[in-house]
Amino acid sequence: MKRHRKSLFTMALASLFAVGCGNNSQTTTEETAVENTAMKQKVEEFALVDLTTDLSLVGENEKQLLPIFIEIAQIMDNLFWQQTFGDRAVLDTISCPWTKEFALINYGAWERLNDNKPFISDYGEKPKGAQYYPADMTEEEFDALQNPDKNSLYTVLRRELNWYQKIARFFGGKPEGHGKLIVVWYKDEYKKELSKVCKLLQKAIDIAEDKGLKNYLTLRKKAFETDDYFPSDMAWMDMKNSLIDFVVGPIENYDDKYERKASYEAFVLVKDAEWSKDLAKFTAMLPALQKELPCEPKYKKYVPGTSSDLNVYDAVYYAGDCNSGSKTIAINLPNDDRVQAKKGSRRLQLKNAMKAKFDKILLPIGELIIEKEQQKHLKFDAFFWNVTFHEVTHGLGVKQTINGKGSVDDAMKDEKTSWEEAKADILGLFMVNYLIDKGEISNITQEDALVTYIAGILRSVRFGAASSHGKANMMCFNFMEDRGAFTRNEDGTFHVDFAKAKTAMNEWAALILKTQAEGDYEFASSFRAKNGVIRESLQKDLDKINSQGIPRDIRFNQGNEVLGLK
Numbered sequence: 001m002k003r004h005r006k007s008l009f010t011m012a013l014a015s016l017f018a019v020g021c022g023n024n025s026q027t028t029t030e031e032t033a034v035e036n037t038a039m040k041q042k043v044e045e046f047a048l049v050d051l052t053t054d055l056s057l058v059g060e061n062e063k064q065l066l067p068i069f070i071e072i073a074q075i076m077d078n079l080f081w082q083q084t085f086g087d088r089a090v091l092d093t094i095s096c097p098w099t100k101e102f103a104l105i106n107y108g109a110w111e112r113l114n115d116n117k118p119f120i121s122d123y124g125e126k127p128k129g130a131q132y133y134p135a136d137m138t139e140e141e142f143d144a145l146q147n148p149d150k151n152s153l154y155t156v157l158r159r160e161l162n163w164y165q166k167i168a169r170f171f172g173g174k175p176e177g178h179g180k181l182i183v184v185w186y187k188d189e190y191k192k193e194l195s196k197v198c199k200l201l202q203k204a205i206d207i208a209e210d211k212g213l214k215n216y217l218t219l220r221k222k223a224f225e226t227d228d229y230f231p232s233d234m235a236w237m238d239m240k241n242s243l244i245d246f247v248v249g250p251i252e253n254y255d256d257k258y259e260r261k262a263s264y265e266a267f268v269l270v271k272d273a274e275w276s277k278d279l280a281k282f283t284a285m286l287p288a289l290q291k292e293l294p295c296e297p298k299y300k301k302y303v304p305g306t307s308s309d310l311n312v313y314d315a316v317y318y319a320g321d322c323n324s325g326s327k328t329i330a331i332n333l334p335n336d337d338r339v340q341a342k343k344g345s346r347r348l349q350l351k352n353a354m355k356a357k358f359d360k361i362l363l364p365i366g367e368l369i370i371e372k373e374q375q376k377h378l379k380f381d382a383f384f385w386n387v388t389f390h391e392v393t394h395g396l397g398v399k400q401t402i403n404g405k406g407s408v409d410d411a412m413k414d415e416k417t418s419w420e421e422a423k424a425d426i427l428g429l430f431m432v433n434y435l436i437d438k439g440e441i442s443n444i445t446q447e448d449a450l451v452t453y454i455a456g457i458l459r460s461v462r463f464g465a466a467s468s469h470g471k472a473n474m475m476c477f478n479f480m481e482d483r484g485a486f487t488r489n490e491d492g493t494f495h496v497d498f499a500k501a502k503t504a505m506n507e508w509a510a511l512i513l514k515t516q517a518e519g520d521y522e523f524a525s526s527f528r529a530k531n532g533v534i535r536e537s538l539q540k541d542l543d544k545i546n547s548q549g550i551p552r553d554i555r556f557n558q559g560n561e562v563l564g565l566k
Contacts, residue, residue: 039098042119046105047360047551051558053270053314053352061209062244066268066316067560068204069246073266073319075193075200076248080264080320082190084108084130084255105325105555112325113462113552115470132261133157137181147183153262154186154227154250186250187227194224212239223249233334237343245269245313245348247331252321254468259414265320267331272351275312279349281440282392283310286344290396292434293427294506295513302398304344310392314352317558326469326553329354332391332424337399337407347391349384356554357459358383364550366455369541371493377451382432382444386453389435390428397423401519411519418532419524421472423512429453430509433502450501454486454494461534462542462552471532478531478538479508488537492544 055063081088085108094100102119103109110116110126118124127135133142134157142150142157149155160179187194201221208214216239219232229249239245247269250262286304293300322328331348334340358380366378398408405411412419432449435441457480460473480486483504486494515524534542560566 036096036098039096039102039119042111043098043101043105045552046555047356047553049353049356049360049554049556050562051316051318051352051556052562052564053316055270055563057273058243058270061207062242063565064207065204065244065246066563067565068200068207069244069248069266069268070317070560072197072200072204072246072248073268073317075197076264076266077319077323079190079193080255080324081107083132083261083263084321084324086131107324112467128257129261130255130257131156132256134159134181141181145181145183149183149185150181151260152183152185152227153253153260154229155183156186156189156261157181158184158189185227187225197221197224210239210242213242213244215239217246220248229334230336230338233336233339234343236334237339237346240309243271243273245271247333247348251333251335254417255321255324257414259417259468263321265322266317267315267319267322267328267348267350268317269313269315269348269350272312272314275349275351276310279310279312279388282435283344285440286392286395289392289431289434293396293509293513294430295510298402299398299513299517300396301402302396302400304340304395310347310349310388312349312351315350316563318556323556325467327353327357327556329357330387330391332394337409340395340399345395347388349388349391351384353554354384354387355380360554361551362452362455362459364548365458365545366452368545368548368550369458369492369494370451370455371489371495374447374451374494374496377445377448378455379444379448379452382448382452383456385432385441385444386428386449386456388428389431390424393427393431394420394424396427397513398517402517403519405519408516408519411521412516412524413521415521415524415528417468418471418475418528419512419516421469422475423509423516425472425476426505426509426512430505433505446502447496447498450498451496454480454496454501458541458545461538462545471528474532474534475528476508478533478535479511480504483507492541 078088091100091103094103099120102111106112106119108126109118109120109123111119116126118126127133129137137157145157150157158181160182162179198221201217201224205214205217205221208217212235216232216235219235220229223229223232232249245267247267248265250264252265253259253262255261255263290300290302290304318327329350331350332345333348334345339345362383363378363380367375370378400407401411409416429449432441432444433446436444436446436449457473457477460469461477480501483500484497485501485504486496489495514520515527
């Protein structure tokens with residue numbers, strides 16, 4: 001880790017006062033106007049979407065829970081600000097509303113869909129460990145720390161303060177400690193905020209009537225108090241009948257580029273019972289689908305749990321990690337391998353957010369990039385199935401290496417998430433094609449799935465290669481192109497070769513499954529370094545897309561008022 005002479009808080013104040021769309025006395029009116037226009041354009045790359053749903057089927061009891069869940073989600077949002085950036089109060093010093101809005105979208109000064117490049121002056125690279133570690137901590141220092149809890153998802157590393165620094169902090173100061181490293185559990189680091197969360201959860205527990213939801217909320221409250229999330233994850237798996245769902249807590253570890261620390265987030269969800277019913281049959285098929293994976297038998301011996309469920313929801317509130325930069329459109333949880341081994345996982349498809357991305361982004365990209373004769377294959381249902389089985393196939397493959405290297409996650413180290421996302425991407429497409437062939441999916445064709453998938457990659461690669469998902473997108477795109485899955489016509493549009501696309505799909509899936517099962521970190525790292533990049537030809541495609549003003553992603557107008565709740 002690089003050493004930083006200034007604290008992020010100090011840097012933030014300096015930079016925001018300096019830039020702030022014209023706060024600098026040396027900035028001319030013309031320069032300010034240019035900055036305003038540039039930031040306005042960046043904000044408008046995120047199409048504004050009202051996040052709502054039909055609440056007519058939701059009972060009055062359940063409606064009472066929604067504002068409580070939203071209030072908890074807002075606390076999760078503030079906690080994620082602390083984890084990824086620091087004190088969000090510095091936003092109040094920004095005079096330009098467009099700069100402030102863009103900082104809100106990105107949860108800080110770094111543009112998440114542009115390789116985390118700073119968009120506020122005086123900021124260098126985003127710290128690899130965000131705010132989960134001291135800014136001046138080195139990797140050698142971390143490795144030397146003899147405390148097994150340092151690797152927990154639910155701890156932060158801090159420096160021990162002397163008595164003077166403790167007094168300064170007591171009176172509201174922000175002392176920079178230079179003492180030895182100590183490990184602090186989330187329940188202690190964020191005690192003030194989490195105590196509010198637990199009070200609100202108790203209020204929800206008292207109201208909830210659905211037994212599964214009440215049990216989950218009860219155990220989730222205890223998890224916030226103990227940093228032991230396993231019991232509540234198991235309870236969430238058993239929650240089958242509630243029309244509303246609440247995914248909340250420290251969950252994903254994408255924000256920490258060392259992939260050690262979990263970030264706070266929350267989704268407030270309302271089930272679409274009709275669409276969910278249509279997906280129910282696929283849960284029982286998971287063991288059979290595992291056997292069909294296009295790889296050697298030794299790479300698919302894992303037997304997935306059959307307590308998994310596959311449901312469709314409308315999201316009515318996003319907060320924290322899932323709301324930063326690119327918006328999540330499907331959920332596959334819990335991440336805990338122990339839960340997955342016993343009960344599988346739950347796959348939640350967020351239909352309203354998914355439809356917004358298709359209508360506002362994927363379809364316009366497809367109509368610009370895919371040759372006219374093949375544009376008939378661009379369909380929302382194909383996008384829905386591709387995304388759905390992306391989540392399903394997270395539970396397939398193997399969880400333990402076959403050669404004694406331990407778990408796949410441990411063996412793959414900091415490559416684990418990129419390769420896991422690449423696996424889900426290509427296996428999702430494979431499964432959709434397989435199920436179409438077997439007549440289990442009948443409202444789209446294999447050609448629909450393939451063309452929509454290629455257009456979908458072009459939507460995703462615009463996020464850049466900074467994130468784990470971005471690296472996965474790059475590897476998928478480049479592998480498919482290298483195998484001739486698509487070619488460019490003279491006018492720059494894509495022609496999809498369906499036969500070669502299917503072959504490339506199988507070969508890429510087999511390579512990923514082999515790499516994970518053997519825990520081949522060296523190969524994974526070198527392959528990703530070479531292929532997880534945006535090549536010149538792709539950059540021209542992206543420049544063409546960007547020149548047409550097509551949004552890069554979406555942002556939400558959300559909350560009680562949008563839902564018509566008091």
